Amino acid sequence: MSKKEVSLKYFPYLLHPRNTVLVTTVGKDGKQNVLAVAWITPISVNPPYLGISIKPGRYSHKLLLETGEFVVNVPTFDLAKEVTICGRKSGRTLDKFKEAGLTVKKAKIVKAPIIKECIAHLECKVVNSIEVGDHTFFIGKVLAAYVSEKHFKELYDVKEHKTLLHIGRNKFTTTQDTYKEIKL
Numbered sequence: 001m002s003k004k005e006v007s008l009k010y011f012p013y014l015l016h017p018r019n020t021v022l023v024t025t026v027g028k029d030g031k032q033n034v035l036a037v038a039w040i041t042p043i044s045v046n047p048p049y050l051g052i053s054i055k056p057g058r059y060s061h062k063l064l065l066e067t068g069e070f071v072v073n074v075p076t077f078d079l080a081k082e083v084t085i086c087g088r089k090s091g092r093t094l095d096k097f098k099e100a101g102l103t104v105k106k107a108k109i110v111k112a113p114i115i116k117e118c119i120a121h122l123e124c125k126v127v128n129s130i131e132v133g134d135h136t137f138f139i140g141k142v143l144a145a146y147v148s149e150k151h152f153k154e155l156y157d158v159k160e161h162k163t164l165l166h167i168g169r170n171k172f173t174t175t176q177d178t179y180k181e182i183k184l
């Protein structure tokens with residue numbers, strides 16, 4: 001296998017395709033926003049923490065600092081265009097929910113909304129934020145988590161759930177119907 005050197009500015013793409021989500025936020029004036037996030041990770045189960053890496057300058061970054069609340073909404077592969085709109089335009093100048101044709105609904109606990117077209121929602125409260133290089137890593141405590149029964153039993157049913165995986169630029173892929181279960 002021949003291997004080539006990759007410029008370090010492209011290193012993240014050696015770790016893609018990555019599960020991509022829509023993160024909804026709310027400002028202290030009640031204004032709601034949404035952005036696409038591929039750099040998300042679970043951190044701890046008990047207590048339940050997850051992390052999102054957000055670049056300062058994004059409108060969502062300002063709203064996260066203002067109210068410290070957000071919802072992670074899990075889209076499916078068929079929402080690739082809507083996710084791209086949320087990931088290429090800023091809520092500072094337009095209503096992305098309207099632009100992408102996404103429906104907001106009230107969340108159970110936090111003031112940030114959920115997106116009806118997504119299949120799972122994790123309501124979070126920021127408990128810490130760390131400036132790391134050119135991004136801020138926001139650590140959220142998960143306050144509520146719910147998912148479409150059709151798509152998730154004890155794990156995602158890959159026959160039903162076509163995950164949205166970001167390859168890079170505006171390219172996405174998804175998972176297959178088949179899976180391997182390894183017995184050791």
Ligand SMILES: Cc1cc2nc3c(=O)[nH]c(=O)nc-3n(C[C@H](O)[C@H](O)[C@H](O)COP(=O)(O)O)c2cc1C
Binds near residue numbers: 033038040053058
């Ligand atoms: C598929 C995809 C994934 C993205 N992932 C991230 C991410 O993890 N962190 C981030 O800061 N920006 C990410 N972005 C860029 C933001 O979503 C984008 O800058 C967005 O327009 C910010 O919107 P806002 O200004 O309304 O907050 C991603 C964009 C796309 C298209």
